[in-house]
Amino acid sequence: MRYSSNFAKTLKNAPADAETTNARLLQQAGFVDQLMAGVYSYLPLGLRVLRKIENIVREEMNTLGANEVLMPILHPKAIWEATGAWNNVDVLFKLQSRTGNEYAIGQSEEEVVTPLVMQRAQSYKQYPLAVYQIHWKYRDELRAKSGIMRGREFFMKDMYSFHTTQEDFERFYQNAKEAYLRIFSRLGLTAKVTEASGGNFSEKISYEFEVLTDAGEDVVYYCDACDFCVEDEIAKQKPGDTCPRCSKDVLHEAKAAEVGNVFDLGKKYGKDFDLSYTDEQGEKQYPIMGCYGIGISRVMGVIVEKYNDEKGMMWPKSVAPFAVHLVSIVGKNVDGTVAATAERLYDDLVVVGVEVLWDDREDVSAGAKFADADLIGIPLRLVVSEKTLAESEVEWKERSASEASRVSLAEIIEKVRSFQL
Amino acid sequence: MRYSSNFAKTLKNAPADAETTNARLLQQAGFVDQLMAGVYSYLPLGLRVLRKIENIVREEMNTLGANEVLMPILHPKAIWEATGAWNNVDVLFKLQSRTGNEYAIGQSEEEVVTPLVMQRAQSYKQYPLAVYQIHWKYRDELRAKSGIMRGREFFMKDMYSFHTTQEDFERFYQNAKEAYLRIFSRLGLTAKVTEASGGNFSEKISYEFEVLTDAGEDVVYYCDACDFCVEDEIAKQKPGDTCPRCSKDVLHEAKAAEVGNVFDLGKKYGKDFDLSYTDEQGEKQYPIMGCYGIGISRVMGVIVEKYNDEKGMMWPKSVAPFAVHLVSIVGKNVDGTVAATAERLYDDLVVVGVEVLWDDREDVSAGAKFADADLIGIPLRLVVSEKTLAESEVEWKERSASEASRVSLAEIIEKVRSFQL
Numbered sequence: 001m002r003y004s005s006n007f008a009k010t011l012k013n014a015p016a017d018a019e020t021t022n023a024r025l026l027q028q029a030g031f032v033d034q035l036m037a038g039v040y041s042y043l044p045l046g047l048r049v050l051r052k053i054e055n056i057v058r059e060e061m062n063t064l065g066a067n068e069v070l071m072p073i074l075h076p077k078a079i080w081e082a083t084g085a086w087n088n089v090d091v092l093f094k095l096q097s098r099t100g101n102e103y104a105i106g107q108s109e110e111e112v113v114t115p116l117v118m119q120r121a122q123s124y125k126q127y128p129l130a131v132y133q134i135h136w137k138y139r140d141e142l143r144a145k146s147g148i149m150r151g152r153e154f155f156m157k158d159m160y161s162f163h164t165t166q167e168d169f170e171r172f173y174q175n176a177k178e179a180y181l182r183i184f185s186r187l188g189l190t191a192k193v194t195e196a197s198g199g200n201f202s203e204k205i206s207y208e209f210e211v212l213t214d215a216g217e218d219v220v221y222y223c224d225a226c227d228f229c230v231e232d233e234i235a236k237q238k239p240g241d242t243c244p245r246c247s248k249d250v251l252h253e254a255k256a257a258e259v260g261n262v263f264d265l266g267k268k269y270g271k272d273f274d275l276s277y278t279d280e281q282g283e284k285q286y287p288i289m290g291c292y293g294i295g296i297s298r299v300m301g302v303i304v305e306k307y308n309d310e311k312g313m314m315w316p317k318s319v320a321p322f323a324v325h326l327v328s329i330v331g332k333n334v335d336g337t338v339a340a341t342a343e344r345l346y347d348d349l350v351v352v353g354v355e356v357l358w359d360d361r362e363d364v365s366a367g368a369k370f371a372d373a374d375l376i377g378i379p380l381r382l383v384v385s386e387k388t389l390a391e392s393e394v395e396w397k398e399r400s401a402s403e404a405s406r407v408s409l410a411e412i413i414e415k416v417r418s419f420q421l
Numbered sequence: 422m423r424y425s426s427n428f429a430k431t432l433k434n435a436p437a438d439a440e441t442t443n444a445r446l447l448q449q450a451g452f453v454d455q456l457m458a459g460v461y462s463y464l465p466l467g468l469r470v471l472r473k474i475e476n477i478v479r480e481e482m483n484t485l486g487a488n489e490v491l492m493p494i495l496h497p498k499a500i501w502e503a504t505g506a507w508n509n510v511d512v513l514f515k516l517q518s519r520t521g522n523e524y525a526i527g528q529s530e531e532e533v534v535t536p537l538v539m540q541r542a543q544s545y546k547q548y549p550l551a552v553y554q555i556h557w558k559y560r561d562e563l564r565a566k567s568g569i570m571r572g573r574e575f576f577m578k579d580m581y582s583f584h585t586t587q588e589d590f591e592r593f594y595q596n597a598k599e600a601y602l603r604i605f606s607r608l609g610l611t612a613k614v615t616e617a618s619g620g621n622f623s624e625k626i627s628y629e630f631e632v633l634t635d636a637g638e639d640v641v642y643y644c645d646a647c648d649f650c651v652e653d654e655i656a657k658q659k660p661g662d663t664c665p666r667c668s669k670d671v672l673h674e675a676k677a678a679e680v681g682n683v684f685d686l687g688k689k690y691g692k693d694f695d696l697s698y699t700d701e702q703g704e705k706q707y708p709i710m711g712c713y714g715i716g717i718s719r720v721m722g723v724i725v726e727k728y729n730d731e732k733g734m735m736w737p738k739s740v741a742p743f744a745v746h747l748v749s750i751v752g753k754n755v756d757g758t759v760a761a762t763a764e765r766l767y768d769d770l771v772v773v774g775v776e777v778l779w780d781d782r783e784d785v786s787a788g789a790k791f792a793d794a795d796l797i798g799i800p801l802r803l804v805v806s807e808k809t810l811a812e813s814e815v816e817w818k819e820r821s822a823s824e825a826s827r828v829s830l831a832e833i834i835e836k837v838r839s840f841q842l
Contacts, residue, residue, distance in 0.1 A: 007488050007541055007550045033537055035493050041537055042491040050491070067428050070463040070471070072456050073494070073557060074514075074526075074574045093495075095516035095526070097561050105495075105516070105526070116454055116462055120428055129428045136494060136557070140518050153495045 001044070001322070002346075003359040003372075006030070008043035010372045020215055022301035023147030025313050029375045031321075038144025038152035045357075045376065046300075048321040050155060053296050053303075054134050056186050056318065057157045060179045066130035066159055071112045073136060077102040079111040083272045091139040105138040110269050110291060113160045118275035118287070121162060127277070127287065128168050132159035134296065149215060149257060149301035159292040164279065169288045173262060176292050180209055180260050187299060188316030189306065191259055192229035194220055209260035209294075215305040216257030225249035257302050258295070265289040313377030314399050322357040323420055324349060325378035329366045329385035341409070342384040345394070348413055354420065374399070380419055382412070422465070422743070423767075424780040424793075427451070429464035431793045441636050443722035444568030446734050450796045452742075459565025459573035466778075466797065467721075469742040471576060474717050474724075475555050477607050477739065478578045481600045487551035487580055492533045494557060498523040500532040504693045512560040526559040531690050531712060534581045539696035539708070545585050548698070548708065549593060553580035555717065570636060570678060570722035580713040585700065590709045594683060597713050601630055601681050608720060609737030610727065612680055613650040615641055630681035630715075636726040637678030646670035678723050679716070686710040734798030735820050743778040744841055745770060746799035750787045750806035762830070763805040766815070769834055775841065795820070801840055803833070 003009070008030040015034065018024040026032045031046030042050055058068065077094075080086040086094075086104070093105040106112070113131060121129060134157045141152050148154075159176070163169040177193065184191040191209040210220050210229060222229040223243035230237070232253070237244060239253035270276060270286030279285045300319075307314040317323065326349075328342035339360070346358045357378060359369050366385070373381045383395035383404075394412050397404035407415050424430070429451040436455065439445040447453045452467030463471055479489065498515075501507035507515075507525070514526040527533070534552060542550060555578045562573050569575075580597070584590040598614065605612040612630040631641050631650065643650040644664035651658070653674075658665060660674040691697060691707030700706045721740075728735040738744065747770075749763035760781075767779045778799060780790050787806070794802045804816035804825075815833050818825035828836050 005486065005488070007538060007547070007552060008490075009541070035533060035537075036497045039493045039495050039497075041493060041533065044488045044490060047489060047491050065426065067426070067465045068468060069429075069465060070468050072460045072462060072574055074460050074559060076457045076460075090519065093516055093518070093524075095514055097514070098511065099561075099563060103514075112456060112462065116456075117428060120430070126428070131428060138495060140520075142520060153493050 001357050003357055004361050006044050008033070008045070010375055018147070019145050020147040020149065020301075020305075021308060022149060022215065022304040025304055025308060025375070026148065026301070029313060029377070032148060036152075038141055038150065040148055040151065040153075040297075045321040049300055049315070049319050050296065052319040052321075053187060053299055054155070054157075057183055057294055057296060058134060060183050061132045061157065061159060064130065064159075064175060064179050066132045066161075068133065069116075069131050070133050070135060071106070071109050071116070073106045073138070075104045075106055075112060077104065079115070080104045083111055083269065085111065091141060093138050093140045106135075107137055107139050108291075109133070109158055110160065110265065110289075114269040114273050114289070115275060117160070117162055118270065118273065118277070121287075122277050124164050124277055124279045124285075127162055127164045128172060130159055130161040130172070132157060132292075146215065146217065147301050148297045149305075150217065151297060154295060155297040157294040157296060161290040161292070162287045163290070164277075164285065164287065166288055169264065169290055173264075173290060176262065176290075177207070180262075180292075180294070183294065184209065184211070184259065186318050188303060188318065189259065189299070192220065192222055192256070193227065194222075194229040194231055194256075195234060196231040196261070197234050206261060206263045208258045208262075210256035211259050211302050211306070212254045212256050213302060213305045214255050215302070216255045218256045218258055219253060220256045221251040221253055223249050223251055257298065257305070259299050259302055260294040261292070263291045265291055307377070311371070312375030315377045315379060317379050317420065320378050321376070322355045322378050323380065324354055324356045324416060325373045325376065325381045326356050326358040327366075327369045327373060327381060327383045328358070328360060329369070329383060330362050331366070331386060333386050337389060338384055338386055341389060345382070345384065345409075345412065349416060352413060352417060354416055380416070382416075422778050424778055425782050427465050429454070429466070431796055439568070440566050441568040441570065441722075441726075442729060443570060443636065443725040446725055446729060446796070447569065447722070450734060450798070453569060457573075459562055459571065461569055461572065461574075461718075466742040470721055470736070470740050471718065473740040473742075474608060474720055475576070475578075478604055478715055478717060479555060481604050482553045482578065482580060485551065485580075485596060485600050487553045487582075490537075490552050490554050491556060492527070492530050492537070492554050494527045494559070496525045496527055496533060498525065500536070501525045504532055504690065506532065512562060514559050514561045527556075528558055528560050529712075530554070530579055531581065531686065531710075535690040535694050535710070536696060538581070538583055539691065539694065539698070542583060542708075543698050545698055545700045545706075548583055548585045549589050551580055551582040551593070553578060553713075567636065567638065568722050569718045570726075571638065572718060575716060576718040578715040578717060582711040582713070584709045584711070585698070585706065587709055590685065590711055594685075594711060597683065597711075598628070601683075601713075601715070604715065605630065605632070605680065607739050609724060609739065610680065610720070613641065613643055613677070614648065615643075615650040615652055615677075616655060617652040617679075617682070618655050627682060627684045629679045629683075631677035632680050632723050632727070633675045633677050634723060634726045635676050636723070637676045639677045639679055640674060641677045642672040642674055644670050644672055678719065678726070680720050680723055681715040682713070684712045686712055728798070732792070733796030736798045736800060738800050738841065741799050742797070743776045743799050744801065745775055745777045745837060746794045746797065746802045747777050747779040748787075748790045748794060748802060748804045749779070749781060750790070750804060751783050752787070752807060754807050758810060759805055759807055762810060766803070766805065766830075766833065770837060773834060773838060775837055801837070803837075
């Protein structure tokens with residue numbers, strides 16, 4: 001993409017009401033725009049990041065063998081009454097049509113997925129099965145002050161699994177947990193599997209995937225010597241207590257952001273809708289269900305919270321909006337060689353499949369371009385100027401490195417491709 | 422995809438309330454599921470079609486040079502009041518939060534895109550520009566009985582362009598029109614550029630892209646000798662009148678479905694929000710805006726209306742959920758060669774990038790599998806059975822052809838690749 005063609009360039013200043021690092025940097029860099037508290041537009045650079053996170057999640061869900069679907073956002077009241085949630089879930093947005101029908105706006109999809117699947121899975125032979133979607137969800141939050149980490153409108157992957165035995169659910173949960181840890185690792189995040197309460201969904205203990213960050217809204221107690229982690233609300237220990245799992249260290253307290261969760265829904269939803277399957281003995285049975293979420297827009301905010309410095313964002317390669325930020329500095333170059341070389345390099349990189357953001361502006365100073373590149377945070381910056389061309393070279397500067405180096409024009413394509421791997 | 426792993430298989434019967442061909446076939450074939458009138462879940466096969474249409478539209482919008490963004494669905498009341506639409510648009514869904522704030526659910530995005538763009542485009546040097554999104558939209562329809570062709574919830578591409586002169590808008594409109602005709606052609610549809618009224622958006626004449634089909638809700642008068650087409654509501658002619666453009670034929674009347682539209686918004690939205698740019702003379706000016714829609718979920722319904730026979734759907738190659746429907750008929754094959762050959766063929770096709778739906782079920786008759794393949798409507802069916810393997814062959818049957826033929830196993834991969842082109 002030529003940066004000149006991007007209508008949403010960096011802003012001089014972040015909006016004054018940006019209270020968190022992710023809100024400040026994402027808005028200033030032109031990745032998102034706040035329409036109202038907790039509701040954002042995704043601009044060209046931000047949308048690319050969102051899609052990359054989405055695709056990593058999708059790949060791992062497909063590897064798990066789950067079917068991708070897309071369920072509605074607009075729901076009839078009846079399905080929310082069937083589960084008791086119409087009156088019990090205070091974050092549920094409700095509305096009325098001009099014909100007097102009442103609807104909910106989806107904040108989770110158990111009420112849709114249970115009838116959808118159960119009408120098609122009436123024999124034990126069809127189990128286990130899992131479906132997922134990646135879609136927008138809504139919560140009537142009292143406050144929404146954490147940038148894209150807590151939205152009234154947010155982007156989620158939600159998967160639902162259906163089983164005939166508790167053992168089979170546990171087996172699938174283990175696979176899903178491994179998939180989740182792979183996802184977070186690919187996204188550059190270390191997530192702790194944390195015991196938590198089941199919230200609205202379940203009376204049972206659930207698991208949350210928590211990333212330690214001061215921008216988070218949860219508090220966890222965790223052990224450094226093993227993987228024990230518990231949410232403060234349900235902890236039987238306090239900070240400083242010996243770890244109940246390994247006894248090798250004491251528990252530490254930290255703020256954390258929930259990036260994923262797993263709920264054991266038991267037989268609640270089959271029973272609520274009286275939707276059952278027939279087992280091997282011909283008996284009617286309710287399925288055991290699990291539900292597995294990942295907050296994709298929230299994850300994008302958490303990545304910014306974990307990967308930034310005083311100059312801006314520092315995207316991991318897996319989710320960076322582009323792989324290369326190419327900067328051409330035309331300056332007083334009168335024969336056009338700087339622009340022509342940059343354009344050829346841009347074309348050559350694109351041809352071999354490298355995603356390049358080319359800052360081709362000619363009315364912006366080198367300093368401003370470098371500041372924008374640092375703010376936007378693409379992993380690799382390449383600079384073409386009269387100075388570098390005098391040596392038939394390109395300047396190579398990784399966002400995470402303090403020093404720049406030089407690479408010859410002859411070798412640059414190959415070096416970029418190796419860097420990407 | 423192995424069909425055995427798809428939880429949403431074909432249904433014995435279409436739902437009794439399916440009033441249109443697209444609703445009947447898409448539901449029976451397991452492409453969509455109706456949650457309530459005008460609101461559908463997209464199941465694995467249907468979601469693949471929706472994404473293919475979306476990607477064709479995206480490619481052409483990117484070729485036009487438009488920036489892709491994603492704007493919110495949940496809107497604050499204030500922006501809809503600013504344009505007068507809060508009280509004037511009867512299909513606008515409205516809701517209230519528990520804190521007493523009022524919101525609209527997006528049915529179009531002029532109210533969001535105008536401030537979003539104008540805050541960033543304050544100099545004439547930044548014009549022209551265009552942004553688009555592909556997202557879900559909502560209309561509080563009194564009736565929704567046309568399957569996915571008229572949804573209360575529907576998937577749309579909406580583009581907005583910003584110009585400093587009427588001439589520049591006209592120039593861009595011509596480019597957009599060409600892009601639209603390319604899109605519909607790639608989707609297998611012939612769309613007529615039709616004069617229509619501007620609806621809620623504009624006092625001016627607008628253009629709609631109409632596909633002739635009895636399932637449509639519009640009526641148009643068109644000429645067979647030239648490309649003249651006008652919506653009945655604004656026509657100065659009646660059916661049988663001489664074509665006012667070419668005088669070579671009389672006008673015919675037909676029902677049609679609107680698959681796209683273009684509105685000349687003039688300066689309305691800049692004025693409503695008092696958001697302007699500075700021209701070359703340093704004067705404050707309001708931009709001239711255009712808006713360009715394509716109903717992606719509706720297009721999917723229209724394609725079904727145009728491409729079906731008594732056995733089921735017949736997808737154009739460009740949007741078919743899979744390129745090949747592979748059927749293995751194990752029957753009494755005891756040595757496993759049928760299943761093994763089908764699996765190898767499946768793997769070999771996938772490796773060379775062919776999308777294959779493999780009906781690998783072993784407890785379903787050949788007749789039932791063939792009926793499912795006809796209903797699902799993938800362009801090419803390949804059958805592996807003991808009979809074909811006795812000749813080292815595969816049965817080749819195109820969905821649009823009445824006869825099947827045979828292709829040797831040695832040549833099948835190459836022949837499928839050629840068929841795809």
